[in-house]
Amino acid sequence: MADFRTHMTVSTVAGVLYGLGGYQSGLSIESCVIGGALCSVSGMLPDLDSDSGIPLREAIGFASAVIPMLLVERLRRIGMSHEMMLVTTIGVYFFLRFGIAELFRRYTVHRGMWHSMPAALSAALFAFLVSSCDNMSLRLFKTLAIFIGFMSHILLDEIWSVEFRRGRYTFKHSFGTALKFWGQSRIANLFSYAFLMILCILAYYDEGLMSRFGYIPHTPQTALDWFHHFRTHAQNLLTR
Helix, strand or coil, rough: CHHHHHHHHHHHHHHHHHHHHHCCCCHHHHHHHHHHHHHHHHHHHHHHHCCCCHHHHHHHHHHHHHHHHHHHHHHHCCCCHHHHHHHHHHHHHHHHHHHHHHHHHCCCCCCCCCCCCCHHHHHHHCCCCCCCCHHHHHHHHHHHHHHHHHHHHHHHHHCCCEECCCCCCCCCCCCCCCCCCCCCHHHHHHHHHHHHHHHHHHHHCCHHHHHCCCCCCCCCCCCCCCHHHHHHHHHHHCCC
């Protein structure tokens, strides 16, 4: 399979081209730089399932730093004070840096279901839910950047699984273990698709998507309403 440097080189080139494409489409330079950077660093996301090494450390470090910043706008929109936003983002950082990292170390195997199409879609949908923006086009631009970067990694792994020897192509044992829709573990398959389904539902009922396309504009089932509902019940329980 391709090494870390090759993956980052390919995803960075893809990010540059993606950013240039966004600029040609009329997006601002700032948005194009962000989209290109997200595409670039997403090239190491599939290696979160590696037991150790540079990919895991760098991917977790980047996610722990960037995701709390992306959450700030969403936290502001739900009415959090600056102090509460600070506490929340710090908590998210430590949860990602140590909690999620440990979960990946313990419960994933390299080239498992995290190297798959459902995982690529899950990463993109998660980015969509984390980033809050009034401009739906920019939000989708960032989401697609994550998907392209993720896909560049698993596609490159499949390309590296093919060798040309003595005038003919041969396939390594790793061929088909990256670009796949299901793996050998039924539990991993079930969890991957259940997680993807949950993200799809949250994205479908997200406030930004609802207001943009007008699907049930006054629905009480958006992610924002769920949070308010949960917070209200939690406050009622604490005041009893």
